[in-house]
Amino acid sequence: MKYNFAIENLGKREISSPISISQFTADESKLLFNAHLENYNSLKDDQGNPLSVELAGPREKIYFNPAETKALIVTCGGLCPGINDVIRSITLTLFHRYGVSEIWGAKFGLRGLNPQCGHDLIKLTPKFVDTITSIGGSILSTSRGPQDADIMLDYLVKLKINLLFCIGGDGTMRAADALKNKITQRKLKIAVVGIPKTIDNDLDLIQKSFGFDTAIEKAVESIKSAHVESKGSFNGIGLIKIMGRQSGHIAAHAALAQNDVNFVLIPEVPFDLQGEKGVLKILEKRMNLRGHAVILVAEGAGQEIMRMKDTPLEKDSSGNVRLLDIGRFLKNAIEEHFQKINMEINLKYIEPSYLIRSIPANASDGIYCSSLGQYAVHAAMAGKTGLLVALMREEYVHLPLNAAVSRRKIDPQANIWQRVLETTGQPAEMRNI
Numbered sequence: 001m002k003y004n005f006a007i008e009n010l011g012k013r014e015i016s017s018p019i020s021i022s023q024f025t026a027d028e029s030k031l032l033f034n035a036h037l038e039n040y041n042s043l044k045d046d047q048g049n050p051l052s053v054e055l056a057g058p059r060e061k062i063y064f065n066p067a068e069t070k071a072l073i074v075t076c077g078g079l080c081p082g083i084n085d086v087i088r089s090i091t092l093t094l095f096h097r098y099g100v101s102e103i104w105g106a107k108f109g110l111r112g113l114n115p116q117c118g119h120d121l122i123k124l125t126p127k128f129v130d131t132i133t134s135i136g137g138s139i140l141s142t143s144r145g146p147q148d149a150d151i152m153l154d155y156l157v158k159l160k161i162n163l164l165f166c167i168g169g170d171g172t173m174r175a176a177d178a179l180k181n182k183i184t185q186r187k188l189k190i191a192v193v194g195i196p197k198t199i200d201n202d203l204d205l206i207q208k209s210f211g212f213d214t215a216i217e218k219a220v221e222s223i224k225s226a227h228v229e230s231k232g233s234f235n236g237i238g239l240i241k242i243m244g245r246q247s248g249h250i251a252a253h254a255a256l257a258q259n260d261v262n263f264v265l266i267p268e269v270p271f272d273l274q275g276e277k278g279v280l281k282i283l284e285k286r287m288n289l290r291g292h293a294v295i296l297v298a299e300g301a302g303q304e305i306m307r308m309k310d311t312p313l314e315k316d317s318s319g320n321v322r323l324l325d326i327g328r329f330l331k332n333a334i335e336e337h338f339q340k341i342n343m344e345i346n347l348k349y350i351e352p353s354y355l356i357r358s359i360p361a362n363a364s365d366g367i368y369c370s371s372l373g374q375y376a377v378h379a380a381m382a383g384k385t386g387l388l389v390a391l392m393r394e395e396y397v398h399l400p401l402n403a404a405v406s407r408r409k410i411d412p413q414a415n416i417w418q419r420v421l422e423t424t425g426q427p428a429e430m431r432n433i
Contacts (some may be wrong), residue, residue: 003033005053007398008180010189010383013061017381019097023376025057031101031395051201056258056375056396058387062098063383064162064191070102070162073124075138075169076109076175080199081214082369083138083167084362088129090371091229092163095126097374098381104159109143109168110175121159131365136358144171149178156190163191163380169198172389173404176386180386180401191380194388196404199357202247207391210372212250213364215243218356219254223294226350227260230292233346237283237293237334240350241327241331243357244298245320247409251298252420262286262293263426265326267300268410269417273333275432280337284428287338287345295330299353302326305368327351371396 017024030052034040071094075083087105106112109121111163122128122140132139156164166176173194180192196203201212219242226238242251243245255261261371263283265271272278288291307323314322331349338345361369368391375389375396387398410417412428421428 003051003403005033005045005051005399005401007054007199007384007405008184008386010063010191010385011064013059013383015062015065016117017060017062017111018066018099019058024060025055027054027059029055029057031055031392031397035393038256043154053392054185054398056379056398058378058383062381062425064381066099066381069098069100069162069230070104070160070383071100072104072106072121072156072159072164073140073165074106074109074112074167075140075142076166076172077142077144077197079137079142079357080197080211081357081359081367082210083128083197084135085366085369086130086167086195086210086373087124087139089370090377091124091129093374094163094381098377100111100381104161105140108141110145110147110152110172111143112140113155114147115155115158116151124140130232135362136360142168143199145169146175149175149182152179153182153186153188155410157188161190163193165193165195165376165380167195167197169196170203170404170406172197173401173418177386177401185387187410188239189337189383191383191385192401193376193380193385194401194404195376196388196390198406200244200247200406201249202245202406204408205390205392205399205403206408207393208368210365211367213368214359214362215250215356216253216257217248217362218359220258222350222352223254223258223260223296226294226348229348230294233348235287235291235343235345236351237287237295237345237347239297239327239331239334239347241296241297241325241353243353245300245323246406247407248298248301251296251411252416253412254415255296255420256423259423260294261296262424263295264420264424265295265297265301265330266410267298269412269429270304271302271430272432273302273305277427277428277430277432280333281343282427283334284337284343285339287343297326297330299323299326302330304418305329
Protein backbone atom coordinates (compact mmCIF):
# COMPACT_ATOMS: atom_id res chain seq x y z
CA MET A 1 0.00 0.00 0.00
CA LYS A 2 1.31 3.46 -0.91
CA TYR A 3 1.05 6.13 1.75
CA ASN A 4 1.30 9.89 1.41
CA PHE A 5 1.76 11.60 4.77
CA ALA A 6 2.41 15.11 3.42
CA ILE A 7 0.66 17.76 5.52
CA GLU A 8 -0.80 20.85 3.87
CA ASN A 9 0.02 24.35 5.16
CA LEU A 10 -2.10 27.42 4.50
CA GLY A 11 0.92 29.64 4.00
CA LYS A 12 4.11 31.00 5.44
CA ARG A 13 4.21 31.34 9.21
CA GLU A 14 5.39 34.81 10.20
CA ILE A 15 3.91 35.43 13.66
CA SER A 16 5.96 34.53 16.73
CA SER A 17 4.19 32.06 18.97
CA PRO A 18 2.90 33.52 22.24
CA ILE A 19 3.89 30.28 23.97
CA SER A 20 6.99 30.76 26.07
CA ILE A 21 8.99 27.54 25.86
CA SER A 22 12.57 26.69 24.95
CA GLN A 23 11.87 23.78 22.60
CA PHE A 24 9.41 24.04 19.73
CA THR A 25 8.65 21.26 17.24
CA ALA A 26 10.05 21.68 13.74
CA ASP A 27 8.24 20.45 10.62
CA GLU A 28 11.36 18.41 9.89
CA SER A 29 10.85 16.37 13.07
CA LYS A 30 9.55 13.02 11.89
CA LEU A 31 8.67 9.57 13.23
CA LEU A 32 9.69 6.56 11.16
CA PHE A 33 6.62 4.72 9.86
CA ASN A 34 8.25 1.30 10.06
CA ALA A 35 9.93 0.99 13.43
CA HIS A 36 11.51 -2.47 13.17
CA LEU A 37 15.08 -2.63 11.93
CA GLU A 38 14.41 -5.33 9.36
CA ASN A 39 11.77 -3.32 7.46
CA TYR A 40 12.17 0.37 8.37
CA ASN A 41 13.60 1.06 4.90
CA SER A 42 11.00 -0.93 2.96
CA LEU A 43 8.68 2.04 2.34
CA LYS A 44 10.02 5.29 0.87
CA ASP A 45 8.65 8.78 0.43
CA ASP A 46 8.82 10.77 -2.82
CA GLN A 47 12.38 11.84 -2.01
CA GLY A 48 13.55 8.27 -1.50
CA ASN A 49 13.82 8.54 2.28
CA PRO A 50 12.36 5.96 4.68
CA LEU A 51 8.67 6.73 5.09
CA SER A 52 7.95 8.96 8.09
CA VAL A 53 5.17 11.05 9.61
CA GLU A 54 5.26 14.60 10.92
CA LEU A 55 5.47 15.05 14.69
CA ALA A 56 2.82 17.14 16.40
CA GLY A 57 3.67 20.00 18.74
CA PRO A 58 3.81 23.79 19.04
CA ARG A 59 5.62 25.64 16.25
CA GLU A 60 7.89 28.62 16.88
CA LYS A 61 6.11 30.65 14.22
CA ILE A 62 2.33 30.54 13.79
CA TYR A 63 0.09 31.48 10.88
CA PHE A 64 -2.96 32.97 12.57
CA ASN A 65 -2.99 36.17 14.62
CA PRO A 66 -4.65 35.12 17.91
CA ALA A 67 -6.40 38.48 18.35
CA GLU A 68 -8.15 38.04 15.00
CA THR A 69 -8.78 34.29 15.17
CA LYS A 70 -12.19 32.69 15.48
CA ALA A 71 -12.50 28.94 16.18
CA LEU A 72 -15.40 26.47 15.92
CA ILE A 73 -15.68 22.96 17.37
CA VAL A 74 -18.08 20.29 16.08
CA THR A 75 -18.73 16.77 17.45
CA CYS A 76 -20.25 14.09 15.23
CA GLY A 77 -21.34 10.45 15.23
CA GLY A 78 -22.01 8.23 18.22
CA LEU A 79 -21.21 9.18 21.77
CA CYS A 80 -17.94 8.13 23.33
CA PRO A 81 -16.20 8.74 26.67
CA GLY A 82 -13.85 11.71 26.44
CA ILE A 83 -15.57 14.01 23.93
CA ASN A 84 -16.06 16.71 26.56
CA ASP A 85 -12.42 16.35 27.62
CA VAL A 86 -11.32 17.13 24.06
CA ILE A 87 -13.68 20.12 23.85
CA ARG A 88 -12.36 21.47 27.14
CA SER A 89 -8.73 20.96 26.12
CA ILE A 90 -9.18 22.75 22.79
CA THR A 91 -10.96 25.66 24.48
CA LEU A 92 -8.42 26.11 27.27
CA THR A 93 -5.41 25.79 24.97
CA LEU A 94 -6.79 28.35 22.55
CA PHE A 95 -7.70 30.77 25.33
CA HIS A 96 -4.82 30.45 27.77
CA ARG A 97 -1.90 29.46 25.53
CA TYR A 98 -2.68 31.46 22.42
CA GLY A 99 -4.99 34.22 23.62
CA VAL A 100 -7.86 33.29 21.30
CA SER A 101 -11.16 34.43 22.85
CA GLU A 102 -13.58 33.77 19.97
CA ILE A 103 -14.30 30.07 20.49
CA TRP A 104 -17.63 28.55 19.50
CA GLY A 105 -19.31 25.16 19.46
CA ALA A 106 -21.72 23.91 16.81
CA LYS A 107 -24.79 22.04 18.07
CA PHE A 108 -25.83 18.60 16.82
CA GLY A 109 -22.85 17.69 14.66
CA LEU A 110 -22.72 18.75 11.03
CA ARG A 111 -26.32 19.94 11.32
CA GLY A 112 -24.89 22.80 13.32
CA LEU A 113 -22.90 23.89 10.25
CA ASN A 114 -26.06 24.14 8.16
CA PRO A 115 -27.95 27.35 9.04
CA GLN A 116 -31.12 25.88 7.52
CA CYS A 117 -31.28 23.50 10.52
CA GLY A 118 -31.64 26.51 12.84
CA HIS A 119 -29.20 25.55 15.60
CA ASP A 120 -27.53 28.44 17.40
CA LEU A 121 -23.82 28.30 18.20
CA ILE A 122 -22.61 28.01 21.81
CA LYS A 123 -19.94 30.40 23.08
CA LEU A 124 -17.17 28.37 24.71
CA THR A 125 -15.21 29.98 27.53
CA PRO A 126 -12.94 28.59 30.25
CA LYS A 127 -15.78 29.04 32.73
CA PHE A 128 -18.29 27.26 30.49
CA VAL A 129 -16.05 24.20 29.97
CA ASP A 130 -14.64 24.12 33.49
CA THR A 131 -16.62 21.14 34.79
CA ILE A 132 -17.76 19.40 31.60
CA THR A 133 -15.31 16.50 31.98
CA SER A 134 -17.37 15.20 34.90
CA ILE A 135 -20.32 14.41 32.63
CA GLY A 136 -20.57 12.00 29.73
CA GLY A 137 -21.65 12.53 26.16
CA SER A 138 -21.03 15.79 24.35
CA ILE A 139 -22.10 19.20 25.63
CA LEU A 140 -22.48 20.16 21.97
CA SER A 141 -24.58 17.06 21.16
CA THR A 142 -24.01 15.07 17.99
CA SER A 143 -25.79 13.82 14.90
CA ARG A 144 -25.15 11.34 12.12
CA GLY A 145 -25.26 11.88 8.41
CA PRO A 146 -23.75 14.34 5.92
CA GLN A 147 -24.54 17.95 5.09
CA ASP A 148 -23.84 19.81 1.86
CA ALA A 149 -20.19 20.92 1.87
CA ASP A 150 -20.89 24.16 -0.02
CA ILE A 151 -23.63 25.15 2.43
CA MET A 152 -21.37 24.43 5.40
CA LEU A 153 -18.49 26.39 3.87
CA ASP A 154 -20.72 29.37 3.08
CA TYR A 155 -21.77 29.36 6.73
CA LEU A 156 -18.17 29.20 7.97
CA VAL A 157 -17.29 32.16 5.73
CA LYS A 158 -20.29 34.12 6.99
CA LEU A 159 -19.21 33.44 10.59
CA LYS A 160 -15.61 34.39 9.72
CA ILE A 161 -14.29 31.12 11.14
CA ASN A 162 -10.52 30.56 10.86
CA LEU A 163 -10.15 27.23 12.69
CA LEU A 164 -12.52 24.27 12.46
CA PHE A 165 -12.02 21.32 14.83
CA CYS A 166 -13.93 18.17 13.90
CA ILE A 167 -14.30 15.41 16.51
CA GLY A 168 -15.66 12.19 15.01
CA GLY A 169 -15.05 8.88 13.29
CA ASP A 170 -13.98 7.99 9.78
CA GLY A 171 -17.22 9.36 8.30
CA THR A 172 -16.62 12.68 10.04
CA MET A 173 -13.03 12.77 8.77
CA ARG A 174 -14.27 12.14 5.21
CA ALA A 175 -16.71 15.03 5.57
CA ALA A 176 -13.95 17.24 6.99
CA ASP A 177 -11.68 16.27 4.09
CA ALA A 178 -14.39 17.16 1.56
CA LEU A 179 -14.88 20.50 3.29
CA LYS A 180 -11.13 21.14 3.28
CA ASN A 181 -11.02 20.45 -0.46
CA LYS A 182 -13.78 23.01 -1.02
CA ILE A 183 -11.81 25.50 1.07
CA THR A 184 -8.73 24.87 -1.08
CA GLN A 185 -10.72 25.29 -4.30
CA ARG A 186 -12.00 28.67 -3.14
CA LYS A 187 -8.51 29.65 -1.92
CA LEU A 188 -9.78 30.42 1.57
CA LYS A 189 -7.65 30.46 4.71
CA ILE A 190 -9.51 28.13 7.06
CA ALA A 191 -7.64 25.39 8.92
CA VAL A 192 -9.49 22.07 9.28
CA VAL A 193 -8.15 19.74 11.98
CA GLY A 194 -9.67 16.41 13.01
CA ILE A 195 -9.60 14.55 16.31
CA PRO A 196 -10.45 10.92 15.43
CA LYS A 197 -13.08 9.21 17.56
CA THR A 198 -14.20 5.60 17.51
CA ILE A 199 -14.88 3.59 20.62
CA ASP A 200 -14.23 0.39 18.63
CA ASN A 201 -10.52 1.32 18.32
CA ASP A 202 -10.46 0.17 14.69
CA LEU A 203 -8.96 3.17 12.90
CA ASP A 204 -6.02 2.26 10.70
CA LEU A 205 -2.54 3.61 11.62
CA ILE A 206 -3.70 5.03 14.96
CA GLN A 207 -2.32 3.38 18.08
CA LYS A 208 -5.41 3.93 20.20
CA SER A 209 -8.62 5.93 19.90
CA PHE A 210 -9.83 7.92 22.88
CA GLY A 211 -12.55 6.36 25.01
CA PHE A 212 -11.18 2.87 24.46
CA ASP A 213 -9.56 2.55 27.90
CA THR A 214 -12.78 3.71 29.55
CA ALA A 215 -14.80 1.25 27.49
CA ILE A 216 -12.59 -1.63 28.62
CA GLU A 217 -12.86 -0.55 32.26
CA LYS A 218 -16.66 -0.41 32.09
CA ALA A 219 -16.94 -3.64 30.10
CA VAL A 220 -14.99 -5.39 32.85
CA GLU A 221 -17.74 -4.45 35.31
CA SER A 222 -20.28 -6.23 33.10
CA ILE A 223 -18.06 -9.29 32.90
CA LYS A 224 -17.74 -9.41 36.69
CA SER A 225 -21.53 -9.17 37.03
CA ALA A 226 -22.10 -11.87 34.43
CA HIS A 227 -19.63 -14.13 36.19
CA VAL A 228 -21.33 -13.65 39.57
CA GLU A 229 -24.73 -14.32 38.00
CA SER A 230 -23.56 -17.45 36.20
CA LYS A 231 -21.94 -18.95 39.30
CA GLY A 232 -24.86 -17.91 41.48
CA SER A 233 -27.38 -20.00 39.55
CA PHE A 234 -27.72 -23.66 38.69
CA ASN A 235 -26.17 -24.10 35.25
CA GLY A 236 -25.81 -20.36 34.92
CA ILE A 237 -24.78 -18.67 31.68
CA GLY A 238 -23.84 -15.00 31.43
CA LEU A 239 -24.11 -13.57 27.91
CA ILE A 240 -22.78 -10.07 27.22
CA LYS A 241 -23.07 -8.18 23.93
CA ILE A 242 -20.42 -5.49 23.60
CA MET A 243 -19.51 -2.88 20.97
CA GLY A 244 -17.46 -3.85 17.92
CA ARG A 245 -19.05 -3.48 14.50
CA GLN A 246 -16.17 -4.64 12.32
CA SER A 247 -13.54 -5.55 14.87
CA GLY A 248 -13.39 -7.22 18.26
CA HIS A 249 -10.82 -5.02 20.00
CA ILE A 250 -13.07 -4.16 22.95
CA ALA A 251 -14.22 -7.74 23.44
CA ALA A 252 -10.68 -9.15 23.21
CA HIS A 253 -9.08 -6.60 25.53
CA ALA A 254 -11.91 -6.78 28.05
CA ALA A 255 -11.52 -10.56 28.21
CA LEU A 256 -7.80 -10.12 28.82
CA ALA A 257 -8.47 -7.54 31.51
CA GLN A 258 -10.93 -9.77 33.38
CA ASN A 259 -10.15 -13.48 33.15
CA ASP A 260 -13.69 -14.67 33.83
CA VAL A 261 -14.73 -15.00 30.17
CA ASN A 262 -14.95 -18.47 28.68
CA PHE A 263 -15.95 -17.62 25.10
CA VAL A 264 -15.17 -14.50 23.05
CA LEU A 265 -16.93 -14.15 19.69
CA ILE A 266 -15.69 -11.43 17.33
CA PRO A 267 -16.30 -10.45 13.66
CA GLU A 268 -12.79 -11.47 12.58
CA VAL A 269 -13.19 -15.10 13.62
CA PRO A 270 -16.17 -16.86 11.98
CA PHE A 271 -17.95 -19.58 13.93
CA ASP A 272 -20.72 -22.12 13.53
CA LEU A 273 -23.57 -22.51 15.99
CA GLN A 274 -24.57 -26.07 15.17
CA GLY A 275 -22.52 -29.25 14.75
CA GLU A 276 -19.94 -31.04 16.85
CA LYS A 277 -17.47 -28.15 16.59
CA GLY A 278 -20.05 -25.39 16.79
CA VAL A 279 -20.48 -22.96 19.67
CA LEU A 280 -23.59 -24.63 21.08
CA LYS A 281 -22.05 -28.09 21.36
CA ILE A 282 -18.83 -26.72 22.88
CA LEU A 283 -20.89 -24.66 25.33
CA GLU A 284 -22.83 -27.80 26.23
CA LYS A 285 -19.56 -29.60 27.04
CA ARG A 286 -18.44 -26.64 29.14
CA MET A 287 -21.70 -26.69 31.13
CA ASN A 288 -21.41 -30.42 31.78
CA LEU A 289 -17.84 -29.95 32.95
CA ARG A 290 -18.04 -26.73 34.99
CA GLY A 291 -21.72 -25.87 35.45
CA HIS A 292 -21.40 -22.23 34.42
CA ALA A 293 -20.09 -20.09 31.53
CA VAL A 294 -19.55 -16.45 30.51
CA ILE A 295 -19.81 -15.49 26.83
CA LEU A 296 -18.69 -12.14 25.44
CA VAL A 297 -19.84 -11.33 21.90
CA ALA A 298 -19.03 -8.28 19.77
CA GLU A 299 -22.03 -6.73 18.03
CA GLY A 300 -20.63 -7.40 14.55
CA ALA A 301 -19.94 -11.09 15.15
CA GLY A 302 -21.99 -13.82 13.49
CA GLN A 303 -23.70 -11.59 10.94
CA GLU A 304 -23.18 -14.19 8.22
CA ILE A 305 -25.07 -16.75 10.32
CA MET A 306 -28.12 -14.52 10.86
CA ARG A 307 -28.36 -12.85 7.47
CA MET A 308 -30.20 -14.88 4.86
CA LYS A 309 -29.17 -14.53 1.22
CA ASP A 310 -32.27 -12.51 0.34
CA THR A 311 -32.10 -10.26 3.43
CA PRO A 312 -31.61 -6.66 2.21
CA LEU A 313 -28.74 -4.62 3.63
CA GLU A 314 -30.08 -1.56 5.40
CA LYS A 315 -27.89 1.43 6.19
CA ASP A 316 -28.10 4.21 8.76
CA SER A 317 -27.77 7.94 8.05
CA SER A 318 -23.97 7.67 8.25
CA GLY A 319 -23.87 4.96 5.59
CA ASN A 320 -23.09 2.15 8.03
CA VAL A 321 -24.77 -1.21 7.47
CA ARG A 322 -27.41 -1.83 10.13
CA LEU A 323 -26.30 -4.88 12.07
CA LEU A 324 -28.61 -7.71 13.00
CA ASP A 325 -28.83 -8.32 16.75
CA ILE A 326 -26.35 -11.11 17.50
CA GLY A 327 -27.04 -10.82 21.23
CA ARG A 328 -30.74 -11.66 21.09
CA PHE A 329 -30.13 -14.21 18.34
CA LEU A 330 -27.50 -16.02 20.40
CA LYS A 331 -29.63 -15.89 23.55
CA ASN A 332 -32.55 -17.55 21.75
CA ALA A 333 -30.30 -20.12 20.07
CA ILE A 334 -28.70 -21.14 23.38
CA GLU A 335 -32.06 -21.46 25.15
CA GLU A 336 -33.52 -23.51 22.29
CA HIS A 337 -30.50 -25.84 22.18
CA PHE A 338 -30.63 -26.68 25.88
CA GLN A 339 -34.38 -27.14 25.77
CA LYS A 340 -33.92 -29.69 22.99
CA ILE A 341 -31.44 -31.71 25.03
CA ASN A 342 -33.63 -31.32 28.13
CA MET A 343 -30.91 -29.58 30.15
CA GLU A 344 -31.91 -26.83 32.54
CA ILE A 345 -29.96 -23.56 32.29
CA ASN A 346 -30.32 -20.08 33.76
CA LEU A 347 -29.22 -17.50 31.19
CA LYS A 348 -28.70 -13.82 32.03
CA TYR A 349 -28.35 -11.45 29.05
CA ILE A 350 -26.46 -8.17 29.55
CA GLU A 351 -26.12 -5.39 26.96
CA PRO A 352 -24.08 -2.51 28.43
CA SER A 353 -23.16 -0.69 25.19
CA TYR A 354 -25.07 2.57 25.72
CA LEU A 355 -24.09 2.65 29.38
CA ILE A 356 -20.45 2.45 28.31
CA ARG A 357 -20.75 5.06 25.57
CA SER A 358 -22.32 7.68 27.80
CA ILE A 359 -20.02 7.68 30.83
CA PRO A 360 -17.24 10.23 31.50
CA ALA A 361 -13.68 9.34 30.57
CA ASN A 362 -11.47 7.62 33.12
CA ALA A 363 -8.11 9.08 34.18
CA SER A 364 -6.15 7.44 31.35
CA ASP A 365 -8.50 8.68 28.65
CA GLY A 366 -8.73 12.08 30.34
CA ILE A 367 -4.97 12.55 29.93
CA TYR A 368 -5.11 11.29 26.36
CA CYS A 369 -8.01 13.55 25.36
CA SER A 370 -6.32 16.56 26.90
CA SER A 371 -3.21 15.89 24.82
CA LEU A 372 -5.19 15.42 21.60
CA GLY A 373 -6.95 18.75 22.10
CA GLN A 374 -3.70 20.57 22.79
CA TYR A 375 -1.90 19.14 19.76
CA ALA A 376 -4.90 19.90 17.56
CA VAL A 377 -4.73 23.58 18.57
CA HIS A 378 -0.97 23.75 17.96
CA ALA A 379 -1.48 22.39 14.43
CA ALA A 380 -4.36 24.71 13.61
CA MET A 381 -2.67 27.87 14.89
CA ALA A 382 0.38 27.01 12.79
CA GLY A 383 -1.86 27.05 9.71
CA LYS A 384 -1.76 23.32 9.12
CA THR A 385 -4.91 21.91 7.57
CA GLY A 386 -6.48 18.72 6.28
CA LEU A 387 -4.96 16.70 9.10
CA LEU A 388 -5.83 14.76 12.18
CA VAL A 389 -3.82 14.43 15.37
CA ALA A 390 -3.13 10.89 16.48
CA LEU A 391 -1.00 8.72 18.70
CA MET A 392 1.47 6.47 16.92
CA ARG A 393 3.97 4.40 18.91
CA GLU A 394 3.70 6.73 21.92
CA GLU A 395 4.29 9.85 19.79
CA TYR A 396 1.69 12.43 18.77
CA VAL A 397 1.74 12.92 15.02
CA HIS A 398 -0.04 14.62 12.12
CA LEU A 399 -1.78 12.38 9.60
CA PRO A 400 -3.86 13.39 6.56
CA LEU A 401 -7.61 13.30 7.17
CA ASN A 402 -8.02 10.51 4.64
CA ALA A 403 -5.83 8.27 6.82
CA ALA A 404 -8.75 7.76 9.23
CA VAL A 405 -10.17 4.52 7.86
CA SER A 406 -11.97 1.91 9.97
CA ARG A 407 -10.18 -1.21 8.84
CA ARG A 408 -7.86 -2.22 11.67
CA LYS A 409 -8.94 -5.71 12.66
CA ILE A 410 -7.71 -8.41 14.99
CA ASP A 411 -5.48 -10.91 13.24
CA PRO A 412 -6.54 -14.38 14.44
CA GLN A 413 -2.93 -15.54 14.10
CA ALA A 414 -1.39 -12.60 15.96
CA ASN A 415 -0.49 -12.11 19.60
CA ILE A 416 -3.69 -10.51 20.94
CA TRP A 417 -6.04 -13.25 19.77
CA GLN A 418 -3.67 -16.03 20.81
CA ARG A 419 -3.61 -14.52 24.30
CA VAL A 420 -7.41 -14.46 24.32
CA LEU A 421 -7.48 -18.17 23.44
CA GLU A 422 -5.01 -18.91 26.23
CA THR A 423 -7.06 -16.88 28.71
CA THR A 424 -10.49 -18.31 27.85
CA GLY A 425 -9.52 -21.85 26.94
CA GLN A 426 -11.90 -21.80 23.99
CA PRO A 427 -10.98 -23.71 20.81
CA ALA A 428 -9.03 -21.77 18.18
CA GLU A 429 -11.80 -22.63 15.72
CA MET A 430 -15.44 -23.36 16.36
CA ARG A 431 -16.35 -24.43 12.86
CA ASN A 432 -17.23 -27.79 11.30
CA ILE A 433 -15.08 -27.41 8.19
